[in-house]
Amino acid sequence: MIKNVFFIFCLFAVILLSINIDAYHSSSLYQKGIDPAKEDILHKMLGQFTNTLSAISFTNADIYFHGGIYDQDHDPVKCMLAENDHEQNKTNDISNETFFMKLYDATHITEHRHISGNEYKELLPWIEYAVKLDSNNIQAYNLGGYWLIYRMNLPDKGISLLKEGIRNNPDAWQLYATLGLFYYQQKDTEKSEYYLTKASDLGKTFGMDKVDKHLIYTPLAEIYKNTGKISDSITLYQELEKDFPDDPAIKTKIEEYQAML
Amino acid sequence: MRTIILIAQHSFKELIRKKDLYVFFLLLVGIMLFFSLNSSFGVSDTSRYLKDIGYTLILLFSVIIxxxxxxxxxxxxxxxxxxYPLLAKPVSRTDVVLGKFLSGSLISFCSFTIFFLCYIIMVLLKGSSTSIILITQSYVLTLLLxxxxxxxxxxxxxxxxxxxNVTITLLLYFFISYYxxxxRDMLITAKGAVYYIYSTLFYLLPHFDFYDIKIRLVHDWDxxxxxxxxxxxxxxFFYITIILILSSAVFKKRSL
Known part of the structure; x- marks a missing residue:
């Protein structure tokens, strides 16, 4: 009897001690700037394999967007961010096939389609798993945020996801850009300026292509102009002019704003 | 026919006593419950991923069993x-092969039916609507597979x-299903001797991919x-008959 009681006591002591060790472990991780979420049992068990699973989850989101069909020859992010359907793949020509080949084609789906309306929500579980499994999956954060804000009409959830992504990836200019563009559309100048400026600064450091530059600089230049910072606005347009020397709209803006000085 | 059914019944009773079926069933229920209770970003009525994961699991478990x-x-x-006592009775080697095939198929039918019912119930509880024709087609095609x-x-x-045997059959199944x-694409573009090699492979190897209509079921295609x-x-029926005739011929030639 005494032995049993002693055993149970020891068991409880070990459990209580392990909870305290876990709590201490988590807090010290925070102080070191390490995400304790990465130290959970799933990450401990799977290690770096979680990154692969995250990539698979993200690919699944793309597959769901195409009604279950996987097309490896396209960019999933550009495809899912596109407002309109992109060019569709040609289906296989079955004009001179045997009956067996026709049977094959009848059982396999080759048609290209994008989900719509009420089906949008079906992507969310995969995006959630993608960011849960890899907190550095910037594409998943960015796409998830965009999807929640613009396709699902859940701006609060989208903003929350993008901010979580920024916390885990402070150098991800893409996430600042998406947030900045959202606030710009909402006409929240202060927040928009903050996020677009961050996106612009980080983009210069970590590199972004000229299309992304155009996407960020144009609204930022307009914000600068509206807040009286005309020379800053001109500087941004002049930088854009280097990448788009034949764009008449940029030239007009520069001339127009220079006249205002 | 009665002999074949008796052999099948005997094997079925023997195999139903083993724990594999119950372990897979509990695993299926556990995993599907875990995923069905999940709500992503507060949106709870998503069901396609549950249909997808559930169908993949029931197919995988049934194939393994x-x-x-x-x-x-x-x-x-x-x-x-x-x-030896079995063949001492008026039972031919063809009867043994047929009886064993029947019992193997019976086991797989029973396990798949249990898994499939559980799957359909959980998917319906999640609030998903699926075409009854697609459910029937997927059930029948999986039984054939x-x-x-x-x-x-x-x-x-x-x-x-x-x-x-288990390793090779599983590898064959996964390779053919995925590749x-x-x-087919290589066959369409191939010419000369390569065309005949690809043709032989394409027409001779079993088309496991014919039976997989998961995409249609999950993503509401026609x-x-x-x-x-x-x-x-x-x-x-044609393919199974050929395989069983070959099996019977091999078994007849085998010295026991």
Whole structure:
């Protein structure tokens, strides 16, 4: 009897001690700037394999967007961010096939389609798993945020996801850009300026292509102009002019704003 | 016919006592419950991922049960030497092969039916609506797939060890399921001698991919056309018959 009681006591002591060790472990991780979420049992068990699973989850989101069909020859992010359907793949020509080949084609789906309306929500579980499994999956954060804000009409959830992504990836200019563009559309100048400026600064450091530059600089230049910072606005347009020397709209803006000085 | 059914019943009773079926069932329920209770970003009525994961699991579990149980059918009789009293009765070797195929298929039908019912109930509880035609088609086609796998596994069991048989049949299943579309594309563009090699592979290897209509079921595509559905049924009966004839011929030539 005494032995049993002693055993149970020891068991409880070990459990209580392990909870305290876990709590201490988590807090010290925070102080070191390490995400304790990465130290959970799933990450401990799977290690770096979680990154692969995250990539698979993200690919699944793309597959769901195409009604279950996987097309490896396209960019999933550009495809899912596109407002309109992109060019569709040609289906296989079955004009001179045997009956067996026709049977094959009848059982396999080759048609290209994008989900719509009420089906949008079906992507969310995969995006959630993608960011849960890899907190550095910037594409998943960015796409998830965009999807929640613009396709699902859940701006609060989208903003929350993008901010979580920024916390885990402070150098991800893409996430600042998406947030900045959202606030710009909402006409929240202060927040928009903050996020677009961050996106612009980080983009210069970590590199972004000229299309992304155009996407960020144009609204930022307009914000600068509206807040009286005309020379800053001109500087941004002049930088854009280097990448788009034949764009008449940029030239007009520069001339127009220079006249205002 | 009565002899074949008796052999099948005997094997079925023996196999139902094993724990594999129950372990897979509990695993299926556990995993599906875990995923069905999840709500992503506060949106709870998402169901396609549950349909997707659930169907993948029931297919995988059923395939494993079918192959592992069918692979053991004849080797167990041989190793325990119960084949001798069996063949001493008025039972031919063809009857033994047919009986073993029937019991392997029965086991797979029962396990898949249990898994499928559980799957449908959980998907319906999640609030998803699925076409009854697609449900029926996926059920029938999977039963045919499992019968085909059972016959192939029994064929390999006549000259391979159980471990090698299970591995090869599983590899064959996964490779053909995933790479058949690639083989078809290569066949379309191939010329000369390569064309004949690809053609032989394409027409001879079993088309496991015909039976997989998960995409249609999960993403609400149209059901398989009736002519194609009927053709797959005929293809299955034809292929299984050929495999069983070959199995019977191999077993007849084997010295016991």
């Amino acid at each position: 079918t192959i592992s149980f069918s692979a053991k059918q004849i080797p167990v009789e041989l190793s325990s030497k119960t084949i 499992l019968s085909l796998l059972s016959s192939i596994s029994i064929f390999f069991s006549l000259f391979l060890s159980t471990g090698a 058949n579309s690639m083989l 059901p398989v056309a009736l002519w194609a559905f009927g053709s797959i049924i005929l293809y299955s």
